[in-house]
Amino acid sequence: MKTLTIRSRQRDDFVVITDQVVQIVQSSGVGDGLCTVFVPHTTAGITINENADPSVVHDLVLQLETFVPWRHPDMRHQEGNSAAHLKASLFGSSLTVPIQDGHLVLGVWQGIYLCDFDGPRSRTVHVQVVSTDTIPEKEEAQS
Amino acid sequence: MKTLTIRSRQRDDFVVITDQVVQIVQSSGVGDGLCTVFVPHTTAGITINENADPSVVHDLVLQLETFVPWRHPDMRHQEGNSAAHLKASLFGSSLTVPIQDGHLVLGVWQGIYLCDFDGPRSRTVHVQVVSTDTIPEKEEAQS
Amino acid sequence: MKTLTIRSRQRDDFVVITDQVVQIVQSSGVGDGLCTVFVPHTTAGITINENADPSVVHDLVLQLETFVPWRHPDMRHQEGNSAAHLKASLFGSSLTVPIQDGHLVLGVWQGIYLCDFDGPRSRTVHVQVVSTDTIPEKEEAQS
Numbered sequence: 001m002k003t004l005t006i007r008s009r010q011r012d013d014f015v016v017i018t019d020q021v022v023q024i025v026q027s028s029g030v031g032d033g034l035c036t037v038f039v040p041h042t043t044a045g046i047t048i049n050e051n052a053d054p055s056v057v058h059d060l061v062l063q064l065e066t067f068v069p070w071r072h073p074d075m076r077h078q079e080g081n082s083a084a085h086l087k088a089s090l091f092g093s094s095l096t097v098p099i100q101d102g103h104l105v106l107g108v109w110q111g112i113y114l115c116d117f118d119g120p121r122s123r124t125v126h127v128q129v130v131s132t133d134t135i136p137e138k139e140e141a142q143s
Numbered sequence: 144m145k146t147l148t149i150r151s152r153q154r155d156d157f158v159v160i161t162d163q164v165v166q167i168v169q170s171s172g173v174g175d176g177l178c179t180v181f182v183p184h185t186t187a188g189i190t191i192n193e194n195a196d197p198s199v200v201h202d203l204v205l206q207l208e209t210f211v212p213w214r215h216p217d218m219r220h221q222e223g224n225s226a227a228h229l230k231a232s233l234f235g236s237s238l239t240v241p242i243q244d245g246h247l248v249l250g251v252w253q254g255i256y257l258c259d260f261d262g263p264r265s266r267t268v269h270v271q272v273v274s275t276d277t278i279p280e281k282e283e284a285q286s
Numbered sequence: 287m288k289t290l291t292i293r294s295r296q297r298d299d300f301v302v303i304t305d306q307v308v309q310i311v312q313s314s315g316v317g318d319g320l321c322t323v324f325v326p327h328t329t330a331g332i333t334i335n336e337n338a339d340p341s342v343v344h345d346l347v348l349q350l351e352t353f354v355p356w357r358h359p360d361m362r363h364q365e366g367n368s369a370a371h372l373k374a375s376l377f378g379s380s381l382t383v384p385i386q387d388g389h390l391v392l393g394v395w396q397g398i399y400l401c402d403f404d405g406p407r408s409r410t411v412h413v414q415v416v417s418t419d420t421i422p423e424k425e426e427a428q429s
Contacts, residue, residue: 001318001386032144034179034239034273036320036382040393042336048236049228050185059218059225060232067210067353075345082345085335089346093334093396094382096179096237096320098271100144105269107183110236126391128384130320130418132273175287177322177382177416191379192371193328202361202368203375210353239322239380241414243287248412250326253379275416 001128002027008044008119012061016051017125018111024127025104033099033131040126043084043118045091051111064090084117091115099129144271145170151187151262155204159194160268161254167270168247176242176274183269186227186261188234194254207233227261234258242272287414288313294330294405298347302337303411304397310413311390319385319417326412329370329404331377337397350376370403377401385415 002024006015017037025035039046050056068090070083077085095112098105106112114125145167149158160180168178182189193199211233213226220228238255241248249255257268288310292301303323311321325332336342354369354376361368381398384391392398400411 001384001391032271034177034271034320036384038382038384038391040391040396042334042342042393042395047232048185049232053220053222055219055221056185056225056228059215059220060229062217063211063215063225063229066215068349072345072349072352074348076341077339077345078341079339082342082349085342086346086349089333089335090233090376092235092378092381095235096181096239096382098144098179098181098269100269100271105144105181105183107185107267109185110183124393126384126386128318128320128386128418130273130416132271175414177320177414190375191328192375196363196365198362198364199328199368199371202358202363203372205360206354206358206368206372209358233376235378238378239324239382241287241322241324241412243412243414248287248324248326250328250410252328253326273416275414 001126004125006114006123006125008116008121011119013116013119014057014113016111017114021112021127022104025099025129028129030099030129030131031102033129034096035099035104036094036096036128038094038126040124043081043088044123045088045115046095047091047113047115048110050109052109081118087117144269147268149257149266149268151259151264154262156259156262157200157256159254160257164255164270165247168242168272171272173242173272173274174245176272177239178242178247179237179239179271181237181269183267186224186231187266188231188258189238190234190256190258191253193252195252224261230260287412290411292400292409292411294402294407297405299402299405300343300399302397303400307398307413308390311385311415314415316385316415316417317388319415320382321385321390322380322382322414324380324412326410329367329374330409331374331401332381333377333399333401334396336395338395367404373403
């Protein structure tokens with residue numbers, strides 16, 4: 001397993017981590033398998049969305065705020081960041097992407113984002129790779 | 144890894160793909176393991192929900208639209224489909240189902256759905272299977 | 287794969303299952319790998335969120351209800367629990383946590399919750415563990 005450290009710059013901040021995850025998959029030497037990306041925080045999530053036009057992320061943050069506003073009069077959590085906790089559960093803490101021929105099978109428009117909902121902070125992302133190749137190949141066993 | 148091609152018929156369309164995924168798991172010959180279903184798109188998602196009464200999907204689409212309406216005056220993305228991007232992140236791009244004794248452990252009411260939020264289109268779904276059987280069994284090693 | 291039986295106590299009930307999942311991972315003997323937690327229901331989900339202050343869960347349930355209210359005049363599903371189905375898809379049926387050195391890499395504030403959105407009921411949770419160790423180590427092969 002490899003761990004990334006990511007810095008967010010504002011309260012709601014989607015930080016692209018695609019290149020770092022791709023790098024970990026390539027370094028693993030796994031040909032076919034699964035790559036899980038996991039965020040060990042409760043006010044940040046992980047998602048895949050468009051990596052081309054930054055206005056998509058702007059609109060995601062904007063529209064999410066319309067139904068998960070920062071404040072609600074009946075909230076009890078003293079830290080006052082319950083909305084960030086809810087956004088984290090809505091986006092999720094983990095995602096899993098197949099690996100084929102040594103590459104993540106991301107779509108052409110897809111990027112992997114750490115989603116901070118209570119930044120700016122330093123955040124951690126864990127990346128774990130498992131292989132489908134359960135039976136060692138002969139050339140590996142002999143080397 | 145296997146890849147499915149799925150055609151959606153309208154803007155918001157939930158297409159059942161359970162049988163195709165079950166088929167891939169059975170063909171893989173894996174006894175115990177994990178099956179990841181992944182959508183390489185940014186305006187479509189993947190989910191598990193009721194497969195019996197079609198009115199459930201009707202109600203999901205209806206209620207989702209109440210808080211993620213298609214238009215918002217401050218959206219910037221030129222394509223005008225930002226709501227579909229948000230729905231994709233809320234539902235997620237991947238899900239992982241355990242395999243036991245060669246079968247997906249889906250509940251009796253569960254079906255796997257490709258969720259198009261910006262159809263109609265032709266969509267792709269990747270299905271990857273990994274096994275828990277990491278140590279080759281003797282009969283396999285000898286064959 | 288191991289299966290837990292969990293009892294919820296009210297309609298919206300988040301039940302902590304972290305200890306049971308940790309136990310399964312430790313019993314598996316897997317050093318490095320992935321742990322998938324899966325809910326085979328369509329009106330319950332699975333999530334990771336704060337395990338320290340119970341007011342966080344209170345606020346999650348409260349704010350979720352503001353945009354996914356129990357009733358909508360145009361709902362068709364006869365059982366009347368369509369909102370629970372939508373919440374299940376928003377939170378998701380599966381999550382996957384990396385295992386390193388025999389331990390789930392949960393963050394210090396993270397707990398794993400079964401989220402019942404249509405309780406009280408008895409619910410099932412499946413836990414599957416896979417290892418990254420695809421080539422048997424010598425000391426294991428010899429024992």
